[in-house]
Amino acid sequence: xxxxxxxxxxxxxxxxxxxxxxxxxxxxxxxxxxxxxxxxxxxxxxxxxxxxxxxxxxxxxxxxxxxxxxxxxxxxxxxxxxxxxxxxxxxxxxxxxxxxxxxxxxxxxxxxxxxxxxxxxxxxxxxxxxxxxxxxxxxxxxxxxxxxxxxxxxxxxxxxxxxxxxxxxxxxxxxxxxxxxxxxxxxxxxxxxxxxxxxxxxxxxxxxxxxxxxxxxxxxxxxxxxxxxxxxxxxxxxxxxxxxxxxxxxxxxxxxxxxxxxxxxxxxxxxxxxxxxxxxxxxxxxxxxxxxxxxxxxxxxxxxxxxxxxxxxxxxxxxxxxx
Amino acid sequence: xxxxxxxxxxxxxxxxxxxxxxxxxxxxxxxxxxxxxxxxxxxxxxxxxxxxxxxxxxxxxxxxxxxxxxxxxxxxxxxxxxxxxxxxxxxxxxxxxxxxxxxxxxxxxxxxxxxxxxxxxxxxxxxxxxxxxxxxxxxxxxxxxxxxxxxxxxxxxxxxxxxxxxxxxxxxxxxxxxxxxxxxxxxxxxxxxxxxxxxxxxxxxxxxxxxxxxxxxxxxxxxxxxxxxxxxxxxxxxxxxxxxxxxxxxxxxxxxxxxxxxxxxxxxxxxxxxxxxxxxxxxxxxxxxxxxxxxxxxxxxxxxxxxxxxxxxxxxxxxxxxxxxxxxxxxxxxxxxxxxxxxxxxxxxxxxxxxxxxxxxxxxx
Numbered sequence: 001x002x003x004x005x006x007x008x009x010x011x012x013x014x015x016x017x018x019x020x021x022x023x024x025x026x027x028x029x030x031x032x033x034x035x036x037x038x039x040x041x042x043x044x045x046x047x048x049x050x051x052x053x054x055x056x057x058x059x060x061x062x063x064x065x066x067x068x069x070x071x072x073x074x075x076x077x078x079x080x081x082x083x084x085x086x087x088x089x090x091x092x093x094x095x096x097x098x099x100x101x102x103x104x105x106x107x108x109x110x111x112x113x114x115x116x117x118x119x120x121x122x123x124x125x126x127x128x129x130x131x132x133x134x135x136x137x138x139x140x141x142x143x144x145x146x147x148x149x150x151x152x153x154x155x156x157x158x159x160x161x162x163x164x165x166x167x168x169x170x171x172x173x174x175x176x177x178x179x180x181x182x183x184x185x186x187x188x189x190x191x192x193x194x195x196x197x198x199x200x201x202x203x204x205x206x207x208x209x210x211x212x213x214x215x216x217x218x219x220x221x222x223x224x225x226x227x228x229x230x231x232x233x234x235x236x237x238x239x240x241x242x243x244x245x246x247x248x249x250x251x252x253x254x255x256x257x258x259x260x261x262x263x264x265x266x267x268x269x270x271x272x273x274x275x276x277x278x279x280x281x282x283x284x285x286x287x288x289x290x291x292x293x294x295x296x297x298x299x300x301x302x303x304x305x306x307x308x309x310x311x312x313x314x315x316x317x318x319x320x321x322x323x
Numbered sequence: 324x325x326x327x328x329x330x331x332x333x334x335x336x337x338x339x340x341x342x343x344x345x346x347x348x349x350x351x352x353x354x355x356x357x358x359x360x361x362x363x364x365x366x367x368x369x370x371x372x373x374x375x376x377x378x379x380x381x382x383x384x385x386x387x388x389x390x391x392x393x394x395x396x397x398x399x400x401x402x403x404x405x406x407x408x409x410x411x412x413x414x415x416x417x418x419x420x421x422x423x424x425x426x427x428x429x430x431x432x433x434x435x436x437x438x439x440x441x442x443x444x445x446x447x448x449x450x451x452x453x454x455x456x457x458x459x460x461x462x463x464x465x466x467x468x469x470x471x472x473x474x475x476x477x478x479x480x481x482x483x484x485x486x487x488x489x490x491x492x493x494x495x496x497x498x499x500x501x502x503x504x505x506x507x508x509x510x511x512x513x514x515x516x517x518x519x520x521x522x523x524x525x526x527x528x529x530x531x532x533x534x535x536x537x538x539x540x541x542x543x544x545x546x547x548x549x550x551x552x553x554x555x556x557x558x559x560x561x562x563x564x565x566x567x568x569x570x571x572x573x574x575x576x577x578x579x580x581x582x583x584x585x586x587x588x589x590x591x592x593x594x595x596x597x598x599x600x601x602x603x604x605x606x607x608x609x610x611x612x613x614x615x616x617x618x619x620x621x622x623x624x625x626x627x628x629x630x631x632x633x634x635x636x637x638x639x640x641x642x643x644x645x646x647x648x649x650x651x652x653x654x655x656x657x658x659x660x661x662x663x664x665x666x667x668x669x670x671x672x673x674x675x676x677x678x679x680x681x682x683x684x685x686x687x688x
Binding site for chain 2: 060062063064065066098099100103104165166167188270271272273274279282284285286287288289
């Protein structure tokens with residue numbers, strides 16, 4: 001993000017030319033543009049994270065707020081330091097003592113990974129079709145992909161209950177056409193969760209894929225054809241590698257929110273589904289244990305951020321090697 | 324649950340704006356009550372009579388309410404937690420004592436109920452009853468008849484006996500996703516103290532629940548209303564009034580679904596939803612006026628007639644529909660009433676065991 005900001009910011013600074021004043025103004029503007037994302041991150045990511053992290057080091061209490069110590073400066077600096085000394089890593093040790101948390105993390109990651117692959121499989125042909133469609137109807141197709149966002153997410157997930165339930169639309173259709181003779185039990189199973197996630201997150205996969213595929217130069221495919229490469233070979237050797245940035249962006253946009261997904265498993269999934277979102281809910285609401293739930297949240301964040309950072313580093317290295 | 328939570332955060336944001344932006348002369352009371360739990364004409368009547376505007380907001384789980392209260396600065400003036408939650412919240416210092424001089428209608432209250440609620444709130448210093456009910460068995464009469472050969476359920480045995488519940492598995496069984504309601508019921512079925520905090524007893528309850536687990540389709544605390552009404556399931560362990568709402572919806576839909584409700588003879592849980600005023604309420608006078616208004620016999624009777632729950636107001640009973648007052652499932656007779664047990668709040672350590680046990684029952688892990 002920061003490198004993108006630098007390039008966009010430095011462009012007006014170099015092109016400005018003319019008077020020194022304008023150049024100074026442009027430089028100031030450039031700085032400002034870089035600062036905005038940092039300020040955003042500070043207020044909406046770092047500070048909330050520090051607060052959550054601090055709560056994860058506290059202990060529960062029957063009070064408002066329901067943990068102790070609630071840091072304040074009423075006791076002066078020494079009082080504040082005394083409060084800091086009460087913080088401990090006990091809650092993190094707790095998480096390692098019960099396999100529940102580990103299993104919940106693993107299940108969430110697996111469900112998210114499977115959903116991401118399925119979304120990619122469904123989304124890629126859609127994005128490819130859109131990118132190859134005549135330029136005149138592309139905006140319409142794009143609109144159709146975005147259209148579901150105009151309805152509430154919750155209503156759309158609820159609608160799937162009506163479709164998937166044993167007496168629902170899908171079963172009625174299949175029974176009427178004689179494909180099945182017993183209603184399929186789909187609602188409240190993992191299948192329903194996958195359907196829900198794939199459906200809900202599909203636009204997040206299609207849009208980056210479309211933008212990658214649309215930019216592609218299709219004369220490359222023609223060239224491959226001329227040189228005797230079969231269509232599948234051309235796809236894997238040219239189209240897919242060129243769309244890779246879109247694939248990666250789409251997968252991250254689906255995978256990350258899917259790991260912490262709570263609504264879809266709650267509404268469509270069965271009770272046996274143990275995901276980290278539900279575990280977190282239990283700690284926070286049922287046990288009123290804000291510290292442990294904060295610890296669960298911190299670990300979840302690390303679980304998501306570390307692979308992304310490793311991935312970005314690998315990508316940056318690959319880019320350098322290309323040069 | 325989540326649907327409500329999202330909805331709530333939106334409405335409470337609105338509420339905050341409202342209270343900040345409101346003029347000093349506008350008299351307002353911010354009420355936070357359970358969903359589907361009032362005849363909305365009561366609110367209009369209250370505003371007409373007193374000139375106090377009611378900002379009415381709803382929740383559907385005690386946990387959501389409690390979290391808001393414990394976070395502080397909820398912005399609400401009247402809230403309606405259940406007894407066991409109320410008790411713990413009083414301990415946490417969430418509420419202020421009621422000013423009884425402002426509540427002349429307290430004289431209408433029903434001593435049988437007040438006596439029981441004083442277990443949660445000694446002397447009823449902080450709260451007064453809104454509605455009360457039981458946790459029992461709601462069922463689809465025809466489907467149960469087909470599966471079990473009887474249309475009358477009167478015992479926990481139909482639910483906790485694995486063989487019996489297995490017969491109902493295919494037509495669908497829903498259970499409250501609430502250990503604080505289900506574990507005590509299992510303990511009661513076993514003949515143990517429903518309020519036991521002993522790890523051994525809780526383990527026994529877990530064993531009973533695990534045996535019937537394969538027959539349970541879903542654990543959820545509100546979906547069973549629709550599921551029963553639509554005929555999607557044949558049995559649910561749930562709150563009395565919710566089951567009656569399902570019954571009424573089924574009648575309105577005219578699809579031939581008939582719903583019954585049983586208070587098991589072994590004894591069932593009786594719960595109380597109590598009106599209370601948060602310690603940091605901004606409109607304390609208005610809150611008292613609202614609570615006092617809700618204790619008017621004809622007002623609370625109107626609410627009972629609408630939501631199909633019994634209330635703790637003795638004087639209101641002459642205004643309650645006869646069909647409701649005479650329905651032993653809503654207003655149990657004395658003999659049944661004596662068998663009903665209350666559930667006490669868990670200490671944090673037991674709470675953790677209970678939640679963990681529940682997760683194991685529900686997810687198998």
